[in-house]
Amino acid sequence: MTSTFSYQIRILERDPSIPTVYGRIEAPHFVFYCPFCGVEHKHGYSSPEDLCHRAAHCKNPESPFIETGYYLELLRNRPFS
Numbered sequence: 001m002t003s004t005f006s007y008q009i010r011i012l013e014r015d016p017s018i019p020t021v022y023g024r025i026e027a028p029h030f031v032f033y034c035p036f037c038g039v040e041h042k043h044g045y046s047s048p049e050d051l052c053h054r055a056a057h058c059k060n061p062e063s064p065f066i067e068t069g070y071y072l073e074l075l076r077n078r079p080f081s
Contacts, residue, residue, distance in 0.1 A: 014053075014071055015053075017068070018053065018068045018069060018070060018071060019064075019065070019068065019070045019071070020070060020071040020072075020073050021034075021065075021070045021071070021072060021073070022073050022074065022075045022077075022078045023072065023073075023074070023075060024074070024075055025045055025074070026042075027045070028044060028045060028046060029042040029043065029044060029045055030042065030043045030044075030045040030050065030051070030072050032072070034057075034058060034063070034065070036058055036060045036062065036063035036064070036065060037058050037059055037060045037063060038060075041056075041057040041058070042057075043057070043072060050072070051071075051072045051073060051074065052071065052072065053069055053070070053071050054069055054070060054071075054072055055069045056068075056069055056070065
């Protein structure tokens with residue numbers, strides 16, 4: 001129960017100027033498609049607490065993710081536009 005609570009707090013404290021990327025779990029990784037690099041990036045994943053702010057893995061020097069990083073979120077939690 002503690003981990004769920006801390007996860008909810010972290011979401012509430014997100015900086016709105018930092019983008020959120022949506023992806024899937026392919027244990028032991030979180031995987032998402034990067035539109036700036038044209039490839040999938042992977043981050044380690046073992047629990048919901050790993051869905052947090054991360055530094056970009058972008059190889060494209062023009063990617064805006066390099067400056068800000070991004071928040072990781074599961075695709076099933078993506079809001080409808």
